[in-house]
Amino acid sequence: MTSAPETSAPETSAPETSVPTTAVATFESLDPATGDVVGTYPIDDAERVNATVAAARDAADWWAGLGFAERGKRLRAWAGVITRRINQLADVVHAETGKPHSDAALEVALVLDHISWAAKHAPKVLGRKRVSTGLVMSDHSASVEYRPMGVVGVIGPWNYPVFTPLGSITYALAAGNAVVFKPSEYTPGVGAWLVDAFAQVVPEKPVLQLITGFGATGEALCRSGVDKLAFTGSPATGRKIMHACADTLTPVVIEGGGKDALLVDADADIAKAADAAVWGGMANAGQTCVGVERVYVHERVYDEFLDKVTELVEPLRAGSDAAAKIGPMTMPSQPDVVRRHIADALQRGGRAIIGGLGAVGERFVQPTVLVDVPSDSLANTDETFGPTLTIARVANMDEAVRLANDSRYGLGATVFSKKRGKELARRIRSGMTAVNSVIAFAAIPSLPFGGIGESGFGRIHGPDGLREFTYAKAVASRRMPGLMNLTSFARTAANDKNLTTLATLLHGRG
Numbered sequence: 001m002t003s004a005p006e007t008s009a010p011e012t013s014a015p016e017t018s019v020p021t022t023a024v025a026t027f028e029s030l031d032p033a034t035g036d037v038v039g040t041y042p043i044d045d046a047e048r049v050n051a052t053v054a055a056a057r058d059a060a061d062w063w064a065g066l067g068f069a070e071r072g073k074r075l076r077a078w079a080g081v082i083t084r085r086i087n088q089l090a091d092v093v094h095a096e097t098g099k100p101h102s103d104a105a106l107e108v109a110l111v112l113d114h115i116s117w118a119a120k121h122a123p124k125v126l127g128r129k130r131v132s133t134g135l136v137m138s139d140h141s142a143s144v145e146y147r148p149m150g151v152v153g154v155i156g157p158w159n160y161p162v163f164t165p166l167g168s169i170t171y172a173l174a175a176g177n178a179v180v181f182k183p184s185e186y187t188p189g190v191g192a193w194l195v196d197a198f199a200q201v202v203p204e205k206p207v208l209q210l211i212t213g214f215g216a217t218g219e220a221l222c223r224s225g226v227d228k229l230a231f232t233g234s235p236a237t238g239r240k241i242m243h244a245c246a247d248t249l250t251p252v253v254i255e256g257g258g259k260d261a262l263l264v265d266a267d268a269d270i271a272k273a274a275d276a277a278v279w280g281g282m283a284n285a286g287q288t289c290v291g292v293e294r295v296y297v298h299e300r301v302y303d304e305f306l307d308k309v310t311e312l313v314e315p316l317r318a319g320s321d322a323a324a325k326i327g328p329m330t331m332p333s334q335p336d337v338v339r340r341h342i343a344d345a346l347q348r349g350g351r352a353i354i355g356g357l358g359a360v361g362e363r364f365v366q367p368t369v370l371v372d373v374p375s376d377s378l379a380n381t382d383e384t385f386g387p388t389l390t391i392a393r394v395a396n397m398d399e400a401v402r403l404a405n406d407s408r409y410g411l412g413a414t415v416f417s418k419k420r421g422k423e424l425a426r427r428i429r430s431g432m433t434a435v436n437s438v439i440a441f442a443a444i445p446s447l448p449f450g451g452i453g454e455s456g457f458g459r460i461h462g463p464d465g466l467r468e469f470t471y472a473k474a475v476a477s478r479r480m481p482g483l484m485n486l487t488s489f490a491r492t493a494a495n496d497k498n499l500t501t502l503a504t505l506l507h508g509r510g
């Protein structure tokens, strides 16, 4: 069991598990703006991880046995606890990630719709349905349902420590699974808060449990025999997850990084497009998997767009005071990545029209807008994860689509166009695209969330996100004496002839 700090939310104690209670090594969670210690957590080793997963097995059977209606009730009660304490949770998110308190509260608020959607729609999406058998098998009835897998391991990142892991956790729980959650080592307090809040509405069994630690703890979870592993993080770690899960043939969901493009057509509303580019690129200090990193603008509106972006970015500032709209970089190593991308862009002929190398401090990165950056430079090919944008002029939208698609990533995208928005959106090779707004898809619970290429595979959210944490169970049941007796050595020559005749009637004209 984890020793959660004062920021956790229990009203009742968490259920007992058989997790070893011997002294373990610990690590500290730090406030990225100040370096202050926010909490101390165990570094769970393989033995503790395995014991946690073992405790989850029994809980999984109990939780699955509750059925959709009772699970839905508990999930809605969990959403209620989160809603009533939204500020308390936002405090923890703010303390561990540094993001402004109002952004943290927005992140929490967005999750509530997902919990309620998953609770409401799980019965319809996953429940047993009769399906057609076709003429040849018309002496049978057929049905399919989506059964919970058992215990799902969830490994989360730090950048949206509520919204992102709950995309997997909520949908896995609604589908009837128990969950063992390893939050990022940068945000263990947020994980502890969520798990403690769940234990208040499900006190009977450890249906949602926390393990904490670094990569080795995550790897132990991959190797623990969980029935599915849902990972959100960088593609590099995603590869390690797949290696570790391969040994036990554990299926995985990989929600990896992105290098999302925003396209601005000649007929676009330039003020709105600029606002979307600036917010999409710089909110959360640019540390958003579906954040805007590259912008392609039709040459007819390029200058107007640049002017508008400049006007919007100039008053923005990264800092830790209440007036700062941008917080610190959460990971101490991230400013080096941003610096490297800006330096590479500038060395190769790019220009910083705002910010530049001087914008990169030790903890804070000031907004930076780069133009004339070659398409194969790091700032256009690799995930920067800082408050930076590259903006490029294109001759037409075909060129914009080609450049947007020239990426190993394929997570999200944005299109601003009055006439061709949806058409352009469909041509972009990404899991999700917003038209005339930014990141909207993430807040619509009925839409699947996920990517292609190095952005990963598998889906959270929506019906696909519910099915992701289940296996399809098919049942074929004889409902009358066999018409043709196909699956028996007693099959006769007449049966064979009837089958051939029927097959010819059904498929012979193709």
Ligand code: NAD
Binding pocket: 155, 156, 157, 158, 159, 160, 164, 182, 183, 184, 185, 213, 214, 215, 216, 217, 218, 219, 220, 222, 232, 233, 234, 235, 236, 237, 238, 240, 241, 244, 255, 256, 257, 258, 288, 289, 290, 383, 411, 450, 451, 455
């Ligand atoms: P990360 O890959 O460094 O770490 C993610 C998690 O994996 C952490 O909990 C970490 O402890 C764990 N981990 C590290 N090594 C491991 C190993 N060998 N085995 C098992 N687990 C291991 O990512 P991060 O820095 O926390 O998050 C930022 C990344 O996440 C960015 O690339 C961002 O784009 C991506 N992200 C993607 C989405 C999405 O939905 N696609 C959402 C948010 C963030």
